[in-house]
Amino acid sequence: MMEVKTNPGMMTSLTLPDGTLVFLNSESTLSYPSRFDSDTRNVTLQGEAYFQVASDKSSPFIIEMGKVQVQVLGTSFNLRAYQDEEMIQTTLVEGRVCMFTDKKRILLYPNEQGAIELKTGNLVKKQVDVQAYIGWKNGRFIFERQTLEDIMRTLSRWYDVQVVFQSEKAQHIEFTGNLRRYDAFGQIVSMLALACPAKFN
Numbered sequence: 001m002m003e004v005k006t007n008p009g010m011m012t013s014l015t016l017p018d019g020t021l022v023f024l025n026s027e028s029t030l031s032y033p034s035r036f037d038s039d040t041r042n043v044t045l046q047g048e049a050y051f052q053v054a055s056d057k058s059s060p061f062i063i064e065m066g067k068v069q070v071q072v073l074g075t076s077f078n079l080r081a082y083q084d085e086e087m088i089q090t091t092l093v094e095g096r097v098c099m100f101t102d103k104k105r106i107l108l109y110p111n112e113q114g115a116i117e118l119k120t121g122n123l124v125k126k127q128v129d130v131q132a133y134i135g136w137k138n139g140r141f142i143f144e145r146q147t148l149e150d151i152m153r154t155l156s157r158w159y160d161v162q163v164v165f166q167s168e169k170a171q172h173i174e175f176t177g178n179l180r181r182y183d184a185f186g187q188i189v190s191m192l193a194l195a196c197p198a199k200f201n
Contacts, residue, residue, distance in 0.1 A: 005029045006047070008160030011136070016043070019054035020061065023137045026158045027082070048080045050137050053095075068116055072097045077108075078133045084153070090114045091133040099123070141179045141188070148173045148198060159185040170198045 006012055006028050013023045017035050024030055028047025036042075041061045053061045055074025063070045065081040068088050075095020081088040090099045092108040099106050099114040104123040106114050113128040135142035143151055149171040152163040158181070165171050175196055182188045189200045 001031055002034055003029060003031045009158055016041075016054075018056060018059075018061075021052040023050040025049060025136055045079060045081055047082055048078070048136070050076075050078045050134055052076045067101055068099070069101075070097050070099050078130070078137075080133070082157075086119065087115045087117055089133070091128060091130055093130050093134065135178070136181075139181045141177075141181055143175055143177050143179075145174045145176055147171060148175060148196060151175060151192075155185065155188065159188075161185055167198075173198055 004012065004014055004024060006024050006026055008027055011023065011025055013021065015021055016032055018041055022030060025048035028045070028049060030043060030045055030049060032043040036059065038059060041056070041059055042064065043062070044064045046065070051063070053072050053074050053076070057073055061072045063079060065088055068081070070079060070090050072095065075097055076093040077095070077097055078091040078093070079089070090097060090108060091113045092110055094110050097108050099108060099116070101116060101121060101123065103121065106123055106125050108114050108125060111127055111130055112125050113133070114123065114125045116123045129144065132142045132144045141154065149165070156163050173196055175192070177195060179188060179191055193200050
């Protein structure tokens with residue numbers, strides 16, 4: 001088995017033995033065999049990755065994230081499965097994917113997102129703007145009505161900083177924006193401060 005890990009503030013791309021292209025986001029781990037067998041192509045993910053899966057109708061591509069699996073034949077999609085978050089999300093760009101657990105499964109089409117709540121096992125799907133979920137691959141932070149708490153979790157993962165809220169109310173402020181991924185944490189906080197009714201120290 002091979003393993004690729006990314007540190008905070010790091011993003012990498014790699015090509016798997018079958019020709020599948022993977023972009024691995026900050027603080028993520030991808031495990032895969034040095035060669036796939038003829039029946040299935042299995043990999044394991046912790047964190048976030050964007051997959052462009054090489055088409056092979058005779059050999060399904062399966063991503064495992066604990067009790068949750070996503071199976072595809074040839075497609076492009078984003079997968080988010082960080083251990084400190086309450087959901088695992090699959091966002092489909094093109095093709096079709098099946099997201100499933102031991103008890104439930106859903107089929108996703110382009111511009112749909114499947115999400116499983118880890119505590120309840122509830123599996124839901126909805127229509128989304130996929131650009132908001134794949135912007136990280138192109139050096140952008142794109143937020144759509146996300147709480148400041150969720151935004152800071154994403155930013156702290158990239159910039160390797162610890163964020164402390166002195167006000168519970170501030171955690172629930174919602175923000176929509178499309179920001180360039182600046183080199184310094186202070187730069188992006190300055191941009192947020194212009195649009196958010198919260199003080200940043």
